[in-house]
Amino acid sequence: MRTTTLIIDTRKELPAKYKKILEDANNKVKVSSNIKxxxxxxxxxxxxxxIISDSIDEDLSTFCEKIRILTYNMRPVIIxxxxxxxxxxxxxxxxxxxxxxxxxxINNEEFKIRIYAHIxxxxxxxxxxxxxxxxxxxxxxxxxxxxxxxxxxQWSALLIKINEFEIYKSVYTELASDKxxxxxxxxxxxxxxENDFLGSISExxxxxxxxxxxxxxxxxxxxxxxxxxxxxxxxxxxxxxxYMLIQGNEYAGKRGEFVSISIGGISNEFSKYDSVESxxxxxxTTNSLAKRPNSSNYLIQRPKxxxxxxxxxxxxxxxxxxxxxxxxxxxxxxxxxxxxxxxISLPETIINFEEYNPAIIILDTGLTKDTTGIKLCKxxxxxxxxxxxxxxxxxxxKEEILTAxxxxxxxxxxxxxxxxxxxxxxxxxxNE
Numbered sequence: 001m002r003t004t005t006l007i008i009d010t011r012k013e014l015p016a017k018y019k020k021i022l023e024d025a026n027n028k029v030k031v032s033s034n035i036k037x038x039x040x041x042x043x044x045x046x047x048x049x050x051i052i053s054d055s056i057d058e059d060l061s062t063f064c065e066k067i068r069i070l071t072y073n074m075r076p077v078i079i080x081x082x083x084x085x086x087x088x089x090x091x092x093x094x095x096x097x098x099x100x101x102x103x104x105x106i107n108n109e110e111f112k113i114r115i116y117a118h119i120x121x122x123x124x125x126x127x128x129x130x131x132x133x134x135x136x137x138x139x140x141x142x143x144x145x146x147x148x149x150x151x152x153x154q155w156s157a158l159l160i161k162i163n164e165f166e167i168y169k170s171v172y173t174e175l176a177s178d179k180x181x182x183x184x185x186x187x188x189x190x191x192x193x194e195n196d197f198l199g200s201i202s203e204x205x206x207x208x209x210x211x212x213x214x215x216x217x218x219x220x221x222x223x224x225x226x227x228x229x230x231x232x233x234x235x236x237x238x239x240x241x242x243y244m245l246i247q248g249n250e251y252a253g254k255r256g257e258f259v260s261i262s263i264g265g266i267s268n269e270f271s272k273y274d275s276v277e278s279x280x281x282x283x284x285t286t287n288s289l290a291k292r293p294n295s296s297n298y299l300i301q302r303p304k305x306x307x308x309x310x311x312x313x314x315x316x317x318x319x320x321x322x323x324x325x326x327x328x329x330x331x332x333x334x335x336x337x338x339x340x341x342x343x344i345s346l347p348e349t350i351i352n353f354e355e356y357n358p359a360i361i362i363l364d365t366g367l368t369k370d371t372t373g374i375k376l377c378k379x380x381x382x383x384x385x386x387x388x389x390x391x392x393x394x395x396x397x398k399e400e401i402l403t404a405x406x407x408x409x410x411x412x413x414x415x416x417x418x419x420x421x422x423x424x425x426x427x428x429x430x431n432e
Contacts, residue, residue: 007031008038009053044148046074046141048122054082061096068097077118128200131185139199139207143276156215156267158208159283164259165204171244180233191221212267219263219298226261227296253409255402262291263298288432319343321358359430365393374404381405388426
């Protein structure tokens with residue numbers, strides 16, 4: 001991880017010497033002789049470590065106190081350097097918020113070791129315990145830093161999400177999901193170099209910051225590598241079946257698709273960003289567009305070639321097709337879902353079935369073990385691949401129904417509230 005150090009010192013030779021001692025490939029050092037410039041740098045770049053000399057015009061302990069108040073939400077390491085070796089001066093500065101006090105003149109080797117010991121502790125305080133990567137808070141700091149360099153530096157960012165992770169975790173336990181995350185973290189690390197940033201935003205979301213020329217190469221490598229190893233995290237039965245069979249929790253009737261990754265990539269080559277929030281918004285939008293069922297995929301932002309206001313906003317698909325033999329149940333479902341704001345259709349009301357694209361199909365497979373309903377489920381899944389199929393049944397086995405292509409199995413009799421919950425869930429998933 002590349003860290004940032006700020007040296008606040010009005011002298012010429014010593015701060016240049018300190019910078020030469022400390023700066024390397026993993027630590028970028030900025031020297032500021034102006035207090036206002038230094039404060040602006042702290043606000044925009046959030047340095048990991050700040051070295052303050054008593055050469056500044058303000059009282060050292062008072063200035064340390066001011067910096068600590070200014071940085072209460074990021075808590076950088078503050079090191080004070082002074083010509084004084086008096087215990088009283090050291091105590092005063094340490095009480096004011098400094099983490100260490102170094103008397104000048106200094107021993108170069110000791111200075112370097114002490115500073116890097118502080119940087120190491122600061123770095124470790126931001127590590128995610130599961131992945132050993134910088135955590136979500138540090139990811140926001142990294143984005144803030146690249147934002148402040150936008151005028152001089154070209155950068156790109158990738159948001160990587162492991163889809164269906166919660167379901168995998170519920171079926172295979174936390175121990176297995178932890179192994180999956182650690183393996184994927186190692187895969188990501190292997191595809192990057194020391195100039196790239198990799199962090200863990202949340203349990204199943206990661207951030208990579210790199211240069212635009214490597215963006216697509218990294219995304220392509222990660223999707224291929226993940227899909228090459230993911231079956232190793234499943235039992236032979238699940239691999240043969242092609243999905244997970246979920247038991248005994250809120251997802252018990254859902255078809256447990258295998259995990260996949262979606263990657264959204266953006267660059268300041270094509271878009272100008274003025275806040276971390278705008279970067280995250282574009283990353284999340286691009287990532288959601290990259291998501292594909294059952295396989296990993298990536299989408300990289302391209303130059304905008306359309307004219308202003310020419311983009312047509314995608315309409316929310318709220319179409320539901322109900323195939324239900326029981327007339328009373330059909331009427332109940334139709335009226336209930338209409339009250340929820342959904343557009344309901346029945347097979348006999350559809351003029352052109354080939355062109356009709358429902359978000360959800362609610363299919364009743366009948367009262368007997370007749371295979372007609374199962375065959376219809378397979379047919380619908382082949383014809384309407386993007387639609388989510390909820391099968392209601394009281395005679396067929398769950399595995400048989402899910403293998404036929406159903407996304408959710410709801411045994412009869414069921415509560416209407418349960419059906420509505422899953423309709424809302426799938427509508428959101430289809431329209432992501």
